[in-house]
Amino acid sequence: MDRRLERILPRVQKPARYTGGEYNQIIKNKSDIDVRIAFCFPDTYEIGMSNLGMRILYGVFNDMPGVWCERAFAPWGDMADEMRRAGIPLYALESGDPIGYFDMIAFSIGYEMAFTSVLDMLDMAGVPLRSDEREGLSPLVCAGGTACYNIEPIAEFIDLCFIGEGEELDVEVVELYRKAKREGWTKTEFLRQACRIQGVYVPRFYDIEYNGDGTVKSITAREGAPDKVLKRVVEDFSGAYFPEHPIVPSTEIVHDRVSLELFRGCIRGCRFCQAGFIYRPVRPRGADRLIEQGISSLKNTGYEEVTLSSLSTSDYRPLSGLCDGLLEWCEPNNVSLSLPSLRADNFSIDLMHKVQRVRKSGLTFAPEAGTQRLRDAINKNVREEDLLNSCRIAFEGGWSGLKLYFMLGLPTETDEDVRGIADMALNVLRTWKAYASNKNRGARITVSTSFFVPKAHTPFQWEAQIPIDEYRRRVRILKESITAKAITYNWHEPETSYIEAVLSRGDRRLSKVIETVWRRGGRLDAWSDYFSFERWMDAFSECGIDPDFYAARERGRDEIFPWSMIASGVSDSFMWREREMAYTGELSPDCRAKCTGCGANRLLKGGRCDD
Amino acid sequence: MIKYRIKFIKEGKAAYISHLDLMRTMHRVFIRAGVRVRHSEGFNPHPKMVFAMPLSVGAESECELMDFELDNETDTSVLPQKLTAVMPEGITVTECYAAEEKFKEISWLRVYGRFEYDGGGAADKSAALKSFFDLPQIVIHRKTKRGAADSDIKPSVREIAFEACDAYTVSVSAVIAAGDRPLNPELLVSALEQLALELKPDFAKFRRIAMYKTDENGALFEFK
Structure with missing residues (x-):
């Protein structure tokens, strides 16, 4: 170990985050390697190591002969300061080598608030920030993850983006890189070839022109890059790579368990939900395969918990059989099974008994809105009676705690909708009073509200976010409407969501804002410990940019979005139709009830989803 | 069982x-x-x-x-x-x-320490360290769960020896208390910081070598 590091580590919090050496990490012999990849997660170790996508791609890359993929995370402030003071550049956990010398620096960016950390990690690595300042083929700075569906605010810092799922796409790009390195191509030659691979977006090959009013006038692709970059999906998801030997961190992380991915995509089509559109079409994994993968991962890790992950777990058709198959192994081995993100409408007694057989975890429902009218507008097909029925089952079964998640500021929301949240929570409490099998412990009902952020690639991409003061007013209405002591109300502070709203529909002109925020110390902005609203607002005014232009402005139907060169496979006309239906309060059926013709099925050969 | x-x-x-x-x-x-x-x-x-x-x-x-x-x-x-x-x-x-054997029988630990002096002069430091730890009493201020107090760490140090490895490093070999009045080896550095700052290493790292129990005469035996 680096002697300088040895001196620093005893002084920082949770030093095991910075050493590597965990069980199942992959060490390769450098002399066998021709492409070295630093997989960078622009958040802490605990968050990054909990990310299933990272675990999948770590395995996919390292399964390639001659390729060694290592990990790097954003150090917490104390460690970042110590490293800068000691002149230690950002290093990869496996080898301890500085990542600035790697062939590829690949970021996984899941949300916009990580943008400043991307810059900070590049700087800590000693790599020039802007793509045009990096002349050589290496290090090639890449990005993937859902934030890449609108990467424009940091497009000037990134050489290449992976749009969509990486299992196959990333391998093709790495193989091309290997060829480029062997044959001595220039960076431009490489990027010119790379952008011909479906799913590759090379920001520098797109010229953006703006209108006098600040909106985008035109986007022009150059160098043979496609006008629209169509996302990649793994067609055979059931057969796709799954990490059966995941790294077991030696220190506690956020999701410290085996995570099984039941399916990609979602049949629901909630109009606010970006994931619900960009992960289409729905592709399940077979239950037998999941059981095998689950047991094998549990044996290989020693984890005592397995969780089922997807956008809507109760929509997995063979869920019951899957749970039975897993429990058959889990119960005698003291392993618990947990089910996150259950929908309130089809929560069954059967399922409840299954999850509680080993260990009883908390229950969370997300009705998102307080009245049926607004739930219809956002296409959240949950009825209050279904929710109350699910609650009754849960309370009868011995649960006494329940969390309910809502959003404030959804399009068309009125004060009546806000008060509806309080009414709904009260009805849940009444249900507890009427049906709870165990009243000794008292009811613990928690209502949480977040501030709605309109996202790109959703039917609400044209919407204005409500002003911060208006969000606060609605919080006050709700707070005053909740009177029962057994109901706790938590609300998110709105400042971060406002910045998120700016960035999530931002364009390239924001790059100077992000750089300014970073230069003034901004990093790990998803953490309240580090986020400074003032720093962001100062940066906007210094750069002469009005953040409300991005957050609080309703777009016209024909406006060219900054992310218009990225195609999720869901058609623009479908998005607009869904937006109009929100205003008329019309529901769209889920994909199983009736195909709504979103267009994502064309991403699969044969054009059939959810087989 | x-x-x-x-x-x-x-x-x-x-x-x-x-x-x-x-x-x-x-x-x-x-x-x-x-x-x-x-x-x-x-x-x-x-x-x-x-x-x-x-x-x-x-x-x-x-x-x-x-x-x-x-x-x-x-x-x-x-x-x-x-x-x-x-x-x-x-x-x-x-x-x-x-x-x-029961863990409560563990009474002494042998630890090895590496003291690094960035300014060099390890040979002189080594000799001075020996003299310092030869003092009959080494009373330091320490914070415990029950509050701050002054205490003599000398009874908790059964043996201690120093040797310069190179110009910048002194190795320490010590037998310190683990049972009654247990001593965290870091306190050896705290003692220097409080009482002989010029001898405080710029960096110290410790390694446990052995755990001991004692017989009725106080002789050391390796704990198994």
Whole structure:
């Protein structure tokens, strides 16, 4: 170990985050390697190591002969300061080598608030920030993850983006890189070839022109890059790579368990939900395969918990059989099974008994809105009676705690909708009073509200976010409407969501804002410990940019979005139709009830989803 | 029910695994190795594993001990290799045997320390360190759970020797108390900081070498 590091580590919090050496990490012999990849997660170790996508791609890359993929995370402030003071550049956990010398620096960016950390990690690595300042083929700075569906605010810092799922796409790009390195191509030659691979977006090959009013006038692709970059999906998801030997961190992380991915995509089509559109079409994994993968991962890790992950777990058709198959192994081995993100409408007694057989975890429902009218507008097909029925089952079964998640500021929301949240929570409490099998412990009902952020690639991409003061007013209405002591109300502070709203529909002109925020110390902005609203607002005014232009402005139907060169496979006309239906309060059926013709099925050969 | 004990080395990257994380890690290691440790009864069963003495984060050891219970007798000869194969980097199980002696009998520890002086002059420092620790009393101010107090650490240092390895490094070999009036080796550095600042190393790292018990005459025997 680096002697300088040895001196620093005893002084920082949770030093095991910075050493590597965990069980199942992959060490390769450098002399066998021709492409070295630093997989960078622009958040802490605990968050990054909990990310299933990272675990999948770590395995996919390292399964390639001659390729060694290592990990790097954003150090917490104390460690970042110590490293800068000691002149230690950002290093990869496996080898301890500085990542600035790697062939590829690949970021996984899941949300916009990580943008400043991307810059900070590049700087800590000693790599020039802007793509045009990096002349050589290496290090090639890449990005993937859902934030890449609108990467424009940091497009000037990134050489290449992976749009969509990486299992196959990333391998093709790495193989091309290997060829480029062997044959001595220039960076431009490489990027010119790379952008011909479906799913590759090379920001520098797109010229953006703006209108006098600040909106985008035109986007022009150059160098043979496609006008629209169509996302990649793994067609055979059931057969796709799954990490059966995941790294077991030696220190506690956020999701410290085996995570099984039941399916990609979602049949629901909630109009606010970006994931619900960009992960289409729905592709399940077979239950037998999941059981095998689950047991094998549990044996290989020693984890005592397995969780089922997807956008809507109760929509997995063979869920019951899957749970039975897993429990058959889990119960005698003291392993618990947990089910996150259950929908309130089809929560069954059967399922409840299954999850509680080993260990009883908390229950969370997300009705998102307080009245049926607004739930219809956002296409959240949950009825209050279904929710109350699910609650009754849960309370009868011995649960006494329940969390309910809502959003404030959804399009068309009125004060009546806000008060509806309080009414709904009260009805849940009444249900507890009427049906709870165990009243000794008292009811613990928690209502949480977040501030709605309109996202790109959703039917609400044209919407204005409500002003911060208006969000606060609605919080006050709700707070005053909740009177029962057994109901706790938590609300998110709105400042971060406002910045998120700016960035999530931002364009390239924001790059100077992000750089300014970073230069003034901004990093790990998803953490309240580090986020400074003032720093962001100062940066906007210094750069002469009005953040409300991005957050609080309703777009016209024909406006060219900054992310218009990225195609999720869901058609623009479908998005607009869904937006109009929100205003008329019309529901769209889920994909199983009736195909709504979103267009994502064309991403699969044969054009059939959810087989 | 049989109680077994493993002896293991914790070094390198593993030195930064905290005590709490080590317990979690060991639990998973046994599951990976397919060794079913007995669990406690009750609402929230946990594996019956007990460590001899917690080790500070950053310190290494070649004599850590941990007890665990199994339902049935097992072939202990294969366990060190089997467990080591599924350990994180830096932990090596060296022995496994039925636990007989009680952890509370551990009274002294041998520790090795590396004191680094960035300004050099290790030979002189080494001699001065020897004189310092030869003093009849070394009273330092320490913070304990019960509040701050002055105490003499000298009775907790049974032996201590220094040797300059090169111009910048002094090696320390000491036998310090583990039972009554236990001494965290870091306090050797605190003593220098408080009473002989010029001898305080710029960096110090410790490694546990052995755990001892004593007989009625006070002679040291290795704890098994």
